[in-house]
Amino acid sequence: MIQLFHVTKIYQDSDAPALSDVSLSVEKSEFVFLTGPSGAGKTTLLRLLYGADVCTRGQILMAGRNLQNASRDVVTQVRRDVGVVFQDFKLIATRTVFDNVGLALEVRGLRRVEVETRVKAVLNEVGLIHRAHAMPRRLSGGEQQRVALARALVSNPRILICDEPTGNLDHALSLEVMGILEKAAMRGAAVVCATHDEGLLRQHKHRVLALDRGRLVSDRRGAFDRAADLVSG
Numbered sequence: 230m231i232q233l234f235h236v237t238k239i240y241q242d243s244d245a246p247a248l249s250d251v252s253l254s255v256e257k258s259e260f261v262f263l264t265g266p267s268g269a270g271k272t273t274l275l276r277l278l279y280g281a282d283v284c285t286r287g288q289i290l291m292a293g294r295n296l297q298n299a300s301r302d303v304v305t306q307v308r309r310d311v312g313v314v315f316q317d318f319k320l321i322a323t324r325t326v327f328d329n330v331g332l333a334l335e336v337r338g339l340r341r342v343e344v345e346t347r348v349k350a351v352l353n354e355v356g357l358i359h360r361a362h363a364m365p366r367r368l369s370g371g372e373q374q375r376v377a378l379a380r381a382l383v384s385n386p387r388i389l390i391c392d393e394p395t396g397n398l399d400h401a402l403s404l405e406v407m408g409i410l411e412k413a414a415m416r417g418a419a420v421v422c423a424t425h426d427e428g429l430l431r432q433h434k435h436r437v438l439a440l441d442r443g444r445l446v447s448d449r450r451g452a453f454d455r456a457a458d459l460v461s462g
């Protein structure tokens with residue numbers, strides 16, 4: 230579902246690459262953590278995946294579509310396949326929680342009743358239905374983070390990209406959010422979750438990709454993946 234071939238990203242006015250010769254692939258229904266110290270290149274990599282930026286060298290395929298030299302149309306198509314939870318949420322300040330989540334469906338031309346049903350279902354899932362008519366600035370950091378998650382999930386994306394989605398949450402809410410992301414993977418989404426929370430990595434035995442100064446320094450298969458390998462022989 231996600232394929233990177235020798236991807237290098239060098240920002241303008243910077244000599245050290247933010248990503249250096251990174252190759253990897255993530256399959257449908259796979260849950261992958263992306264980790265590494267601050268400045269390692271996690272956000273840079275995620276931004277390339279949803280076409281917010283382009284790589285300097287290499288190729289990126291998202292659900293079979295090549296993002297290198299892609300037209301606006303192709304980037305738009307890719308974005309429709311990808312749900313994103315940004316490190317800083319990026320909620321629209323002038324819209325309610327409900328509208329923030331529903332917008333992705335409205336631009337797809339869904340009917341009002343269908344938008345309403347799906348937004349309510351996903352707000353229920355993240356435990357925020359009682360805040361549906363609140364404005365984002367009236368919410369706590371953790372609540373805003375869950376609105377961002379609801380917005381990413383509402384369109385049932387084939388690929389889910391999350392940048393520190395538990396960064397502002399206490400332990401109990403982190404577990405809940407992880408459960409929601411894992412459910413999305415079980416329903417078939419490829420999920421990439423950037424985190425430097427060691428506790429999270431220890432508790433949830435998924436595949437872990439580790440970046441260090443832009444290089445992919447390890448790719449550790451998760452315990453569940455190995456169990457699945459044993460079952461499938």
Ligand SMILES: Nc1ncnc2c1ncn2[C@@H]1O[C@H](COP(=O)(O)OP(=O)(O)OP(=O)(O)O)[C@@H](O)[C@H]1O
Nearest residue numbers: 240241243247266267268269270271272273274425
């Ligand atoms: N827009 C930009 N212009 C120039 N350099 C950038 C830009 N964005 C990031 N960088 C640099 O690229 C490197 C990787 O940054 P990135 O934000 O991807 O790290 P990160 O792993 O997400 O860190 P954190 O854990 O703090 O979120 C850093 O050295 C950073 O300074």
Ligand SMILES: [Mg+2]
Nearest residue numbers: 271272316392
């Ligand atoms: Mg980051």
